Every structure is written in C-alpha cells, then in structure tokens.
Amino acid sequence: MTTARWVIVAAVLAVGLAIAWTARPQPQTAAERVDRISAELRCPVCQGLSVQDSPSETARSMRALVAQRVAEGRTDDEIRAEFVRSYGDWILLEPPLLSVGGLVWLAPLAAIVLGAALAWSRARAPAPIAVVAGPTDEELGRLRELVASEPE
Amino acid sequence: MSRIARYAAVALILGLAAVLTLAFARDPHDIKTGTVGKPAPAFALPSLTGSATVSLDQYKGKIVVLNFWSSWCIPCKQENPALTDVWERYRGTDVVLIGIVFQDSADAAREYTARLGNTWASALDGDGRMALSYGVFGPPETYFIGADGIIAGRHIGPIDEQTLMTGIETLRAKSATR
Numbered sequence: 001m002t003t004a005r006w007v008i009v010a011a012v013l014a015v016g017l018a019i020a021w022t023a024r025p026q027p028q029t030a031a032e033r034v035d036r037i038s039a040e041l042r043c044p045v046c047q048g049l050s051v052q053d054s055p056s057e058t059a060r061s062m063r064a065l066v067a068q069r070v071a072e073g074r075t076d077d078e079i080r081a082e083f084v085r086s087y088g089d090w091i092l093l094e095p096p097l098l099s100v101g102g103l104v105w106l107a108p109l110a111a112i113v114l115g116a117a118l119a120w121s122r123a124r125a126p127a128p129i130a131v132v133a134g135p136t137d138e139e140l141g142r143l144r145e146l147v148a149s150e151p152e
Numbered sequence: 153m154s155r156i157a158r159y160a161a162v163a164l165i166l167g168l169a170a171v172l173t174l175a176f177a178r179d180p181h182d183i184k185t186g187t188v189g190k191p192a193p194a195f196a197l198p199s200l201t202g203s204a205t206v207s208l209d210q211y212k213g214k215i216v217v218l219n220f221w222s223s224w225c226i227p228c229k230q231e232n233p234a235l236t237d238v239w240e241r242y243r244g245t246d247v248v249l250i251g252i253v254f255q256d257s258a259d260a261a262r263e264y265t266a267r268l269g270n271t272w273a274s275a276l277d278g279d280g281r282m283a284l285s286y287g288v289f290g291p292p293e294t295y296f297i298g299a300d301g302i303i304a305g306r307h308i309g310p311i312d313e314q315t316l317m318t319g320i321e322t323l324r325a326k327s328a329t330r
Contacts, residue, residue, distance in 0.1 A: 044288075044289045044290075045289060045290050057255050057280070058255070058280065058283075058284075058290070061279060061280035061281065061283075061284060062284060064279065065281060065284060083284075085186070085187070085190070086186050086187055086193075086284060086285055086286065086287035087186045087287045088186045088287070110164070111164070114157075114160055114161065114164060117157055117160070118157045118161070121156075121157045
C-alpha cells in the first residue's frame, strides 16, 4: 500500500472515531432526566398530551414527583413503575408490547400477516376444474330418438 | 382457502367479538386498572379542620370510603346528598367516610363543607401526591377500601346512594365471612 493510501485510511478512521466519540451516550443531567421521563408519561386529565407538554395542575404534580424521585436517586424504571402501580400501563405513552395496550398496536400487524397468508394460500391453490354434468338418461333417450328419426 | 387460514380467520373474528363484548359490557365508571385489588397506599394528611392529621392507619380494620372532591367540581355537589345519606346511615359503625380535597384551597374547601353541612372528616392533599398514589384522574372519584386494607373498587364520576350502599355492603359481607 502506498503512503497516500495509508493517509486516506488513517483519515477515514480518524473521522469515524471522532463521529463515534461525539455520538457516545452522554450522562444526562437531572433536569434532562425529568424532561425525558415526563415526556414518556401520559397526563391523566388531558387528551393525548404528555406530562411534559401539559400545563394542567395534575401534570405539574406528576412532574414535581418525577423531579423528587430523580433527586432521591431512583432509576428511570423505578419512577415509571411507581406511576404504573397507580394508573396501570395506560399511563405510559408507549405501553410495553406484552400488555393489553401493546396488543392493540400488534393487532393491525397480525391482520396484515393473516391477510398475506390468505392471499398466498389462495394463489398457491390449483385452479378449480369446471365439472360439466353429463346428460341424464332421459335426455340421452330423447337424443337417441331424434337420431333414429333422422332420415338417412 | 387452506384449513389453517380458515381457522385463523375464525379465531381473529371471535377474538375481535370477545374484545368488543368485554369493552361494551364494562361500566365506564368502574375502572379496574391501577390500584384496585392492591393494598391502599398509606397517607397522613392535615385535616381540613386543621386540628389533627387524617391517616389511613387510624382506620385500620374498618371499611373506608375515600371520596376525592373539590369545591369547584359541579359533579361533586351532585353526589353530595348521596354521601350525606350514607354517612348518616353508617355513622359510628365499622364504615368510615373520608373526603380528600383535590386541587383546591383550604379556605374554599372549608366554605364548601360548611355550606353543605358535611360533617365527615376531610383531609387536604396539598401537593396532590396522595391522589397520584391512588391513580386519581379527577374529582369526584370514590374508592372502597376493605377492612383488610385492600382497594376493592373505585368509582369515577358522581356516585349515587345505591352504588355506595352496594360497595359498602359487599365489603361488610366479605368482612363477616372472614
């Protein structure tokens, strides 16, 4: 490999390392954690708003509780679990997949898979063979009579 | 259509029908999620009269009807006669009615209880933490706590006397058989 190629490889590696370094997970401040957890919680008295976005008094109380729990050193999971204990999975704007709320999200996917399976099974099935019923004995008899009565 | 696909379609339709049946059969006032069936969260709050603390511990072994209310809440006024009747009926028995003032000022709450003549204990949930621990959405909301300290049911919205009586008597019958 020539020197120029080594320089190019080294430059690409250096840029890659720099990008990875800047994109590394940064420790969040307490305020950032409060914001993030509040954004994951549903405001119970609002229409589809998170605790973070709602100006209601209930949302303010919830946010204050989140801030207190963060200050106490609780983990994110512990804080979320406290609200789930009171309100159920409903309080999470993104409910876990293995819950009633999660199943509701999975239902359309299940319907699509089922529809695709139905379409596939129909496409693979052999085309039905048309079965034409033969003439009855009575019809055969009449035909024979007609043939017999034809002048030769 | 293959047999498996046919069974899957039938199962999907039956499942959908079952979900819809359960959803329509459910009483929207009776929310089972969250704290129902679990131990009632403990609380110790300042009494509305300012003389003492109202705590769940002091009513251990009794049936507690916990009613969240506010002076600004119109449905709370609607349900007040039912609460008054039930309070008069069970006063001094194994049943206790406790009001929890929800997102309201102490002065407005005191004026409200004085105006309506409510004599059962009420407590101030100043920071709303107690309501959050019970999973309250908004007033009025009523919780039935058994003598065993477990939340047996909750009613969202204005409650009537019949629902109160049914909730209390169910818990009394359960206590009697223990």
